[in-house]
Amino acid sequence: MGALTEEFAHSTYLAFPVIAARLFFAALLGALIGFEREWRARPAGLRTHILICVAAATFGILTVEIAHSSAFAGREMVSDPLRAVEAVTAGVAFLAAGSILFTRGKVHGLTTGAGMWLAGAVGLSCGFGLWQIAGLGTFLILVVMGLLHSFEVKLGIAADKQEHREPSKTAKAGKDDHDDRC
Structure with a gap:
């Protein structure tokens, strides 16, 4: 029993509040990225991006x-x-x-895939305690995925040519993820 108690009382190099702050910050930044994807009714939304960021932060820690x-x-x-x-x-x-996806001669999901990949980088930044890189990276992701998309729509060069897409049936039912569409 003493070995089991010692195992759970094992000290870490980083203080637990630091570990918790890094993981929560990764979750927050992942939520910001995922919310943008949800808002545009894209696959891989809120929960997916949070999980990617937190997983990457955990690996960094x-x-x-x-x-x-x-x-x-x-x-x-x-x-x-x-x-x-x-x-x-x-x-x-x-x-x-x-x-x-590649269907009917068109590529779909490339921006979502790139956002997921960057969410991993943001999570790793959080895990290693590089807060400034994580925050700035998230800001740039949101600028590229959000503001630049709006600019493309105004110019008429956006792939979907819509400002806002109709939320999916899943989103209307109150669910916050679109894993069933991935």
Whole structure:
């Protein structure tokens, strides 16, 4: 029983309030990105982007914790945080690729896929405690996906040529995600 108590009382390199702040900030930024996708009734909305950001932040935090873990004390260990970045990038790119469809000679979901990929980068930034990068990255994502889309609509060059799309039946029913359409 003492080993189990010790396991759950295990200290971390980062203070728990810091870990919680990083994860909550990742969730908030993921929600901002996902809300824009929901507002435009696109696949991969609010919950998807929150989960991507929080997952990436968790991997970032784990990278920091593993590098400072006492489990490796006295052992030779080479720490390479870029491996975590590469793994998250590959994993999120796999999810993002699944949101891209090619039908009737047209590509659909490319912006959503790119947003998912960037949500992973925002989450990693939060996980590593790089708040400024995460915040600025989110701001730029919202500018590109939101304001530039409105500008394209006004110029008549937007792919969908609509300011706002009719919300899906799922959204009308009060659900906040469109995973059933992915």
